[in-house]
Amino acid sequence: MEENKNYTSPTPASIPEEQEIDLMDLLRKVIAMRKTLYKAVGIGLVVGIIIAFSIPRQYTVSVTLAPEMGSDSKSSGLASMAASFLGAGSMSSSPDALNATLSSEIVSSTPFLLELFDTRVKSLDGxxxxxxxxYLDEQSSPWWSLILGAPGKAIGAIKGLFSEKTDTATALNPFQLTKEENKKVETLRKTIQANIDKKTGITTLSVTLQDPKVTAMVADSVVAKLQQYIINYRIAKAKExxxxxxxxxxxxxxxxxxxQQRYARYVDANKSLVLQSVRTEQERLQNDMNLAFQVYSQVAQQLQVARAKIQEEKPVFAVVEPATVPLKASNSRKMVVIGMVFLALVGTLGWKLFGAPLWQQFKNS
Structure with a gap:
């Protein structure tokens, strides 16, 4: 009981003091290993410079698109105007299953990317x-990717020696792509990106390649093909x-x-006769002619409305920010060097302060 009376519980003020002592001890350890940290920074700097200059320069072009949202109002559009002038009913419009809000899915689809294969490009230096x-084969790669891909190329070359070569060129088949075609499709899928703001409907298309002029040309071609892709879908039903x-x-x-010819021939053949049967047949033929004219006139009106509907469906979106040749690369070499120095510094500190003691305890146990 007396021992329990002599026991004093730790006061709250002692806890911050212990923490302060630990922080000061940690700071002393960091100061003591400053030479090691200098070496780590130097190594990180050298490695960062090597990696930064090994990665090819890349350029990014962004295009901003503003889609034109369709209106369900019956009093707007060329088709409604044509219908009002011709006296025909307005065609009802329903939301399309494919529109500008699906740009990201369209741009990443295999058929769309295959259509870009034949796009003509020209580098900035000509x-x-x-x-x-x-051009995808002309792009350079870091030296380590060449080293990692060397075994696969060697195996492919050996297989090529024992396989029969066929010079017949085959058309692209989206249903069954070759290994090389699929690789290029995946490269384009990573190169071309589309982001959509769901609130405003603004679509931002970005293309990243190694030549600034080629990047701008591809971005412009993507916009044109995307617009035509959506237009063709939207007017397909109207064209049908x-x-x-x-x-x-x-x-x-x-x-x-x-x-009209039957009525005219009958009237000419019986113009001198005044029989009631002749008049009855003449009235019947005239009624048939008038009915045929009414049907013909209604169909003609509907045809004019359908032609106006095709013209109304053509505008899809407006280009707010067009494609321009970038002046600066999108991948900064400075950030690569800074990142490698930071990783080297943090990694060394983590190992010296925490990793090495834990490893020593593990070995001793």
């Missing part, structure tokens, strides 16, 4: 003037309706002409 699929109405228009016009 030495490279070829297609995009050929227009083609059907065009065929129907030709048929109804021919029926009207035939009814």
């Amino acid at each position: 030495e490279v003037d070829t297609t995009l699929v050929a 309706d227009c083609a059907y109405l065009e065929q129907l228009y030709q048929e109804r016009r021919q029926e009207y002409y035939d009814a």
Whole structure:
């Protein structure tokens, strides 16, 4: 009991004092290993410079697109104007399954990327003037990727010696791509990115390649193809309706002409007769002609509305910020060097302060 009376519990003031002592001890350890830290910084600096100058310069071009949202109002658009002038009912518009808000999915799709293969590109110095699929082979890679890929290339070369070579060129088949084609599709999928602001609908397309002019040309081509891709989808249904109405228009016009000829021939053949049966047949033929004309006129009106609908569906989005040739590279060599120095410094501190003592305890135990 007396021993318990002599026991005093630690006061709260003693805890910060212990923590302060630990921090001071930690600071003394850091000061003591300053020579090691200097060496780590030097090694990180050298490694960072080597890596920074080994990575090829890359340029990024961003294009901002503002999609034109469709309106469901029946009193707007060329089709509604045509319908009001022609006296026909306005065509109902429904939201498209494919629109500008799906730009990211469209740009990363395999058929879209395959269409970019034949895009003509030209480097800033004019030495490279070829297609995009050929330019992907012209891009340089870091030296370590060449070393890591050397075994695979050697195996491929050995297999090529024992396999029969075929010079026949085959067309691109999205359903079944070759290994080389799939590799280039994946490269383009990483090169071309599309981000969409769901609130405003603004789409930002970015392309990253190793030549500034090639990057700008590819970005401009992506925008044009994306716009045409969406336009073709949006007007596909309208074109199909227009083609059907065009065929129907030709048929109804021919029926009207035939009814008109039958009526004219009958009147010419029986103009001197006043029989009631002749008048009855004449009225019947005239009614058939008038009915054929009414149907022909209605189809003609619907055809004009369908043609106006195609024109109305064509605008998809406006280019707010067009593609321009970048003046500076997007990958900063300074940041690579700073990052490597930071990693070397943090790694050395972590090992000396925590890793080495734990490893020593593990060995002793």
